[in-house]
Amino acid sequence: MRNVSTALTIAGTDPSGGAGIQADLKTFQELKSYGMSVITSVVSQNTTGVKDVHHLPSEFLKSQLEAISSDMPVHALKTGMISNMEMMKVIAEWIESIPAPYVMDPVMVATSGDALIEEESRGYLRDHLLPLASLVTPNIPEAEYILGDEVESHDDMKNAAEQICTRFGAGAALIKGGHMKGEAIDFLYDGKRIHEFTSERIDTNNTHGTGCTYAAAITAFLGQGHTLPDAVEEAKYFVTEVIRHSFDLGQGSGPTNHFATREEVFNKWL
């Protein structure tokens, strides 16, 4: 038995602390994984939107990745914002050499509506990174982009999950229902069958970083050795509670509360 599980995030930053690398590291910490991070882009953003973006040179991205793999074990990893093709190429090549579960959050647009990926690089993400993913976690607009088709009903979501695996090569796909109406239902296709994860819809505007947090929680649980359906079930519980206890911080869409459940429900993991 190892004495700690590691989890790596490769993503962009959020200085306001609710999304991106910052959300991922907070999640890893709460779920008792040893968090590691490789930055793709430094993003000037807050709860109201993105102000500016500085992309790191792809050579520097490569150097960060090699600094980890030459020294540390990676038990599970996730990717978030990867803005351009050059960075995608470097990451794809590196991931191929890492024998750990890979969760891809195909981040395209922030909750504020700002684009986080170059329009012309989206196809590369779908065709070259997605087939390497053990699990891909699109929200509805991302699933629609990947499939080139509308996703409007629960049946469409189930169909999208299966198609993203069979047509585009992901190992598993989790279609998130945050953008639907009614209960917050997510559908997982694990290569064999559909699993459904349901929570009540919480009446809040504070959903900045929910997708990042959810994918990071799944990554932490996979690194700890949970099966995929079990990792998603535990992560769904976590993301629901951090939304329920979210903070009214900032003037836009506020951040989730990564330690709220410590007091009330977190003792599940203490």
Ligand SMILES: Nc1ncnc2c1ncn2[C@@H]1O[C@H](COP(=O)(O)OP(=O)(O)O)[C@@H](O)[C@H]1O
């Ligand atoms: N208001 C809400 N109440 C409860 N769960 C939500 C709410 N909004 C989103 N979720 C859940 O949060 C997770 C992230 O989903 P989503 O918001 O679709 O992703 P993204 O942040 O990538 O757009 C999913 O499990 C989704 O069902």
Ligand SMILES: Cc1ncc(COP(=O)(O)O)c(N)n1
């Ligand atoms: C660096 C970075 N990555 C991802 C998101 C998306 O966040 P959300 O989880 O709200 O879709 C973001 N706003 N910033």
